[in-house]
Amino acid sequence: MKNKPLILVTNDDGIQAxxxxxxxxxxxxxxxxxxxxxxxxxxxxxxxxxxxxPLRPRLLHSEKEYQEFITNGTPVDNVKLGKHRLxxxxxxxxxxxxxxxxxxxxxxxxxxxxxxxxxASIDNxxxxxxxxxxxxxxxxxxxxxxxxxxxxxxxxxEGLPKGVSLNVNFPKIxxxxxxxxxxxxxxxxxxxxxxxxxxxxxGRKYYWLGGRxxxxxxxxxxxxxxxxxxxVSVVPVQYDFTAHQYIEKLxx
Numbered sequence: 001m002k003n004k005p006l007i008l009v010t011n012d013d014g015i016q017a018x019x020x021x022x023x024x025x026x027x028x029x030x031x032x033x034x035x036x037x038x039x040x041x042x043x044x045x046x047x048x049x050x051x052x053x054p055l056r057p058r059l060l061h062s063e064k065e066y067q068e069f070i071t072n073g074t075p076v077d078n079v080k081l082g083k084h085r086l087x088x089x090x091x092x093x094x095x096x097x098x099x100x101x102x103x104x105x106x107x108x109x110x111x112x113x114x115x116x117x118x119x120a121s122i123d124n125x126x127x128x129x130x131x132x133x134x135x136x137x138x139x140x141x142x143x144x145x146x147x148x149x150x151x152x153x154x155x156x157x158e159g160l161p162k163g164v165s166l167n168v169n170f171p172k173i174x175x176x177x178x179x180x181x182x183x184x185x186x187x188x189x190x191x192x193x194x195x196x197x198x199x200x201x202x203g204r205k206y207y208w209l210g211g212r213x214x215x216x217x218x219x220x221x222x223x224x225x226x227x228x229x230x231x232v233s234v235v236p237v238q239y240d241f242t243a244h245q246y247i248e249k250l251x252x
Contacts, residue, residue, distance in 0.1 A: 004031045004032045004065065005030065005031035005032070005092035005093060005156055006031060006032050006034065006087065006089060006090075006091045006092050006093075007027045007030065007031045007032065007033050007034070007091060007092065007093045007094075007095060008034050008035075008036065008079065008082045008087065008091040008093070008094045008095070008120075009023055009024055009027055009033055009034070009035045009036075009037075009094075009095055009096075010035070010036050010037055010075050010078045010079060010082075010094070010095075010096050010116045011023070011037055011038075011096055011097055011098075011099065011112075011113060011116075012038070012041065012042040012043050012045060012074075012075045012096070012112025012113045012115070012116070013041050013042075013043065013099060013100050013113075014037065014038055014039065014040050014041045014042070015035075015037040015038065015039060015060075015068075015070050017041075017100065017137075018137065018138060018139060018141065019097055019098030019099060019100055019130075019132065019139065019141060020035075020037060020097070020098070022098055022141045022144070022145075023095060023097055023098050023130060023148070026145060026148050026149060026152075027095060027152070028065075028066060029149075030149075030152060030156065031065075031092070031093075031156075032065040032066070033065065033066050033067075034066075034067045034068075034069070034082065034086065034087055034091070035068040035069065036057065036069045036071060036078040036079075036081060036082045036086060037068075037069070037070060037071070037078065038070070038071055038072070038073060038074065038075065038078065039070050039071065039072055042074050042075055042112040043101070043111075043112060044110050044111075044112065045074045045075065045076075045112035045115060046109060046110050046111065046112065046115050047076055047115040047118065047119065048074045048076065048112075048115070049073075049074060049080070050072075050073050050074060050077050053072070055071060055072065055073045055077055055081060056071065056072050057069045057070070057071045057073075057081055057085075057086060058070050058071070069081075069086055074112060074115070075096065075112040075113065075116035075119075076112075076115045076116055076119045078116065079094060079116050079119045079120050080119065082094075083125075090123075090125065091120075091125055092125075092126070092156065093125070093126050093127070093128070093152070093155060093156060094116065094117065094120035094125050094126070094127040094128075095127070095128050095129075095130065095152065096114070096116040096117050096128070096129045096130070097113050097129055097130035097131055098130040098131065098132055098141055098144065098148075098170075099111070099113040099129070099130065099131035099132065100132065100134065100135050100136065100137065100139055101131065101132070101133070101135040102131055102132075102133045102169055102227070103129060103131040103167060103169060104133075104167070104169045104186070104187065104223040104224055104227060104233060104235075105186055105187040105188075105189040105190075105215065105217075105222075105223060106186075106187075106189055106190050106191065108167055108186065108237065111129070111131075113129050113130075113131060114129045114167055114237075116129070117129040117165045117166075117167070117237075118165060118237070118239045121160075121163055121164065121165040121238070121239055122163075122239055124162050124163070126155050126156075126159055126160045126165070127160075127165040127166070128151060128152065128155060128165065128166045128168060129165070129166065129167050129168060130144070130148060130168050130169075130170070131167075131168070131169045131170070132144065132169070132170045132172065133169065133170065133171050133172045133227060134172040134173070139172075140173045141170075142173065143170070143173050143177070143178055144170050147168075147170070147178065147181060147232050148168075150181070151166065151168060151181070151234065160236075163238050163239060163240060164236050164237070164238050165236075165237055165238070166234055166235070166236060166237070167223075167233075167234070167235045167236075167237050168232065168233070168234050168235075169223060169227055169232070169233045170227075170232055171227050171230050171231070171232075174230065176230060178230055178231065178232055179229065179230050179231050180231055180232070181231065181232045181234055182226040182231040182232070182233055182234065183234045183235075183236070184221050184222055184223050184225070184226050184233055184234070184235060185219075185221055185222055185223070185235060186223060186235050186237070187215055187217040187219075187222035187223055187224035187225070188216070188222075189213065189214060189215035189216065189217055189224055190213075190214060191211045191212070191213055191214075192211050192212050192213075192214055193209060193210075193211045194209075194210045194211045194212065195207040195208070195209060195210070196208040196209075196210055223235050
């Protein structure tokens, strides 16, 4: 059992999400799996951690080479709990997803799915986030299996550089098979916020955040371009936010 890789599985859509169940099934064919997922959806939590209330993990299921925990924490909390309290050793791999909705381009900074991945990479644990361009609760993930296996096996066999993790996105299923995998860069796209203003029965205004996604990046080597052309996009990402190219130019 110790010879098998230990894989920590988490997500940001909650313990019952279809995408999580798909990812668990795939990972159980590759190693010893421990699932640590939140009781409720945590989309948009980014790298949030819980510091004002206690964390309460609870074991839901345990059998040979498989355990499943539910928590009241964020995806980042779940990785921290796994590493420091719930696992008997450091995981060989952390996988997060499969997210219901794209985490390509600027979405990575809002994503709880990718927050968990970046948290793992801070501790130099190889980590992969998987997301699908379909927000439906009953989204079809059937076209992702072989690609998830290919990418995961490569990372298990070869590892990843220190501080680097992978952001993997799948196009929504269509009548055409996926064309393959493209390793690419993050598109320079953004959300344009729109606040829906309403008034409650006491006459007080409140707002619902909405918006539209705008991609003005016309380059051919971006994740958004790859997805539009029915490829799986793979972007190597890092938690180091330093603008290294500007260090020598910036002076006071």
